[in-house]
Structure formats: structure tokens, C-alpha cells
Amino acid sequence: MQNPMGARVSSEQALDLLKNADTAELMSLADGVRRAKYGLDVFYVHSLNLNPTNVCENQCGLCAFWREEGSEKAYTLSPAQIRDRLEQLHEVEKRRAYILKTIEEQGKLNPELKKSLKEAETMAALEDLYLPYKPKRRTRATVAREKGLEPLAKLIYDQKDMNLEELAGKFINPEKEVQDVEEALQGARDIMAEWIAEDVRVRDMLRNLFYREGILSCKNIKGKEMEGIKYKDYFDFSEPVKKVPSHRLLAMRRGEKESFLSIDIQPDEGTALRGMEKLLITARNSSAEQVETAIQDGYKRLLKPSMETEIRMQTKKEADIEAITVFVANLRQLLLAPSSLGCKEGQKCPSSHDGREGRACWKASG
Numbered sequence: 001m002q003n004p005m006g007a008r009v010s011s012e013q014a015l016d017l018l019k020n021a022d023t024a025e026l027m028s029l030a031d032g033v034r035r036a037k038y039g040l041d042v043f044y045v046h047s048l049n050l051n052p053t054n055v056c057e058n059q060c061g062l063c064a065f066w067r068e069e070g071s072e073k074a075y076t077l078s079p080a081q082i083r084d085r086l087e088q089l090h091e092v093e094k095r096r097a098y099i100l101k102t103i104e105e106q107g108k109l110n111p112e113l114k115k116s117l118k119e120a121e122t123m124a125a126l127e128d129l130y131l132p133y134k135p136k137r138r139t140r141a142t143v144a145r146e147k148g149l150e151p152l153a154k155l156i157y158d159q160k161d162m163n164l165e166e167l168a169g170k171f172i173n174p175e176k177e178v179q180d181v182e183e184a185l186q187g188a189r190d191i192m193a194e195w196i197a198e199d200v201r202v203r204d205m206l207r208n209l210f211y212r213e214g215i216l217s218c219k220n221i222k223g224k225e226m227e228g229i230k231y232k233d234y235f236d237f238s239e240p241v242k243k244v245p246s247h248r249l250l251a252m253r254r255g256e257k258e259s260f261l262s263i264d265i266q267p268d269e270g271t272a273l274r275g276m277e278k279l280l281i282t283a284r285n286s287s288a289e290q291v292e293t294a295i296q297d298g299y300k301r302l303l304k305p306s307m308e309t310e311i312r313m314q315t316k317k318e319a320d321i322e323a324i325t326v327f328v329a330n331l332r333q334l335l336l337a338p339s340s341l342g343c344k345e346g347q348k349c350p351s352s353h354d355g356r357e358g359r360a361c362w363k364a365s366g
């Protein structure tokens with residue numbers, strides 16, 4: 001511990017620190033070393049380790065990761081979960097390489113975007129970044145761009161004070177089917193709605209909101225009440241999406257697939273719109289009012305369906321994993337249970353091919 005600040009500690013000193021140093025003292029020493037070397041720069045470790053369990057007996061004072069076995073937040077991944085996670089990571093890497101290559105081929109890969117793409121940890125984060133560069137079918141925004149309305153959209157999106165009527169009037173062009181000011185403004189709003197739907201900050205905020213506060217509502221399809229009677233529990237059902245147990249979710253999805261039920265997932269619309277306005281509205285003027293209208297359209301027409309699809313896929317995946325885990329646990333219990341053939345200790349096992357005695361099989365596995 002007497003090591004001068006910033007010098008490398010020996011193995012003995014490190015062990016001594018680990019065993020004897022007071023946690024606060026150790027943290028302050030480490031902070032001193034950082035400041036001596038890097039000033040006020042702070043570094044974070046980006047860990048992509050699989051961490052099959054967080055149950056650890058060492059319980060080091062500095063560690064915020066370990067949990068006691070059996071505690072609420074303790075987890076231990078099964079081999080199947082580890083395999084799935086590895087496959088997921090592999091998929092993310094494959095997709096990252098494809099997206100980097102595609103944007104580079106478009107000539108639009110700037111250093112900042114490259115850095116963000118390399119740092120994206122999840123498939124959702126990667127897809128959000130890729131969205132503006134993804135080849136699209138013809139959308140309302142594409143049509144508005146073809147009518148030459150993108151410069152108008154950019155000016156409005158800046159939310160500066162200006163005479164909107166006069167500005168939009170300059171974009172009237174009957175040859176391109178922009179007949180009046182309202183048509184020019186509508187086209188600009190269509191373009192802004194697409195920008196909003198592709199904004200990474202907006203998508204991130206909404207994704208969290210959908211997961212945290214989303215409500216899953218399920219209704220029956222009118223006229224199919226008798227045919228779909230086995231799903232009657234879900235004819236008028238709603239529950240926070242994060243609380244729906246896997247068996248219930250899978251049952252509702254089956255009912256939807258068989259066309260007896262329809263499912264909707266969304267948080268309170270007002271909360272979602274207010275969150276978006278907080279991120280995007282920077283002024284109080286007629287341009288900001290146009291942006292507000294574009295926010296409402298972008299949410300209802302583009303973002304809500306996109307977030308709902310994402311959360312449906314994610315919850316389905318989680319429900320499948322849970323169902324398989326429960327199935328495996330039940331099967332294991334069944335297989336390890338004493339044989340129902342009535343075998344007894346000391347007798348030859350009726351299904352044994354190697355002359356083992358009764359109960360040797362389940363005893364050995366247990």
C-alpha cells in the first residue's frame with residue numbers, strides 16, 4: 001500500500017490490498033492513479049462476457065455483480081440459454097458487418113456513424129442506426145421528396161420564427177402536384193414524420209416506455225365468440241405487458257393466430273407523445289406546431305406499429321424460453337422419479353440390459 005501513486009503494484013502488494021485495504025481507501029487510491037495518468041477522463045469497461053451466473057462465494061467488497069444463491073436477482077444460465085446467447089451475439093456481429101458494408105457502399109459511412117455502429121450492443125440498437133440508410137419501399141415521405149419538399153421540411157424542423165405561409169407558398173408547383181400551401185405543408189410533415197420515426201433517441205425512449213409501461217389488451221373478434229369459446233378468458237383482457245406470464249401470452253397469441261382474438265400493446269399515448277415532444281420541440285412558434293403534428297402522425301402511423309412488433313417478438317422469444325425451461329424441469333423430475341414399474345432394491349431392473357439392480361438407474365442419475 002505504500003506504493004507511490006501511479007507506480008505499478010507488485011503481485012504481493014495487490015494481494016495485500018485485496019485482503020486488507022478498506023474499500024473506500026482502495027477506491028480513493030485507484031482514483032488517484034487514474035487522475036495521475038488521465039486527468040479527469042473517465043473510462044468504462046464494455047463487457048461482452050457471457051457471465052453464466054452471478055452467484056459468487058467470494059463476495060468482494062468492490063463488486064456490484066455478485067448475488068447470494070437463492071436471492072431474488074441471482075441467476076444461473078442453463079447450457080441451452082448459453083447456447084442461445086452465443087447464437088444471438090453471433091447474429092448481432094453478422095448483422096453489424098453487413099450494415100457497415102452496406103452503408104459504406106452507399107458512400108455515407110462517416111466516422112461518427114461507424115463508431116456508433118461498432119459500439120451498438122443489441123440488434124435493436126443496430127437496426128435503429130441502420131434505419132435511415134435501409135432501402136425503403138415508396139413511402140409518403142418519398143413521394144413528398146419527389147415533389148421537392150425536403151428543403152421546406154428542413155426549414156420547419158429547425159423551428160425558427162418565420163412566416164410559414166409565405167415560405168410554403170414558394171414550394172407550390174402544380175406540375176409536381178403541389179397545388180397550395182396546405183399540400184406543401186402536408187408533404188413537409190410527411191418527411192418530418194419519417195425523420196422522427198428514424199431518430200435513435202426517440203426510438204430508444206419509446207422502446208423503454210413500451211417495455212416499462214406498455215399495456216397488453218386482448219379482445220375477441222366480433223361474431224366469432226362461439227367458435228373461439230376456449231379463449232373466453234381473453235375476450236376482454238388487459239394487463240401490463242411486463243407482468244403477463246408466458247403461458248398466458250402464448251395462449252393469447254394462439255387465439256390471435258386462429259383469428260379469434262386481437263392483441264394490442266401500447267403505453268399511454270399521452271405519455272409517449274409528451275416524451276417525444278420533450279426530445280424534439282425546441283421553440284414555441286408556428287413551425288414547432290407543424291413539428292408537433294408530425295410527431296403525432298409519426299407516432300401513430302410509424303412508431304407505434306414498429307415498437308409493438310418489436311415487443312411482440314421479444315416477449316414471444318422470452319415466453320418460448322420460459323416454456324422450454326419449465327418443460328425441461330418437469331421432464332427431468334419425471335425421469336428422475338422412482339420407476340412406476342414397482343421395481344425394488346435388490347431385484348433385477350425390468351428394463352435393464354446390463355444386469356443392474358432395480359432403482360440403480362434413477363439412483364445413479366439422481
Ligand code: SF4
Pocket residue numbers: 056057058059060063064065066
Ligand atoms: S464476481 Fe465479484 S465477488 Fe465474485 S470474484 Fe469476481 S469480483 Fe469478486
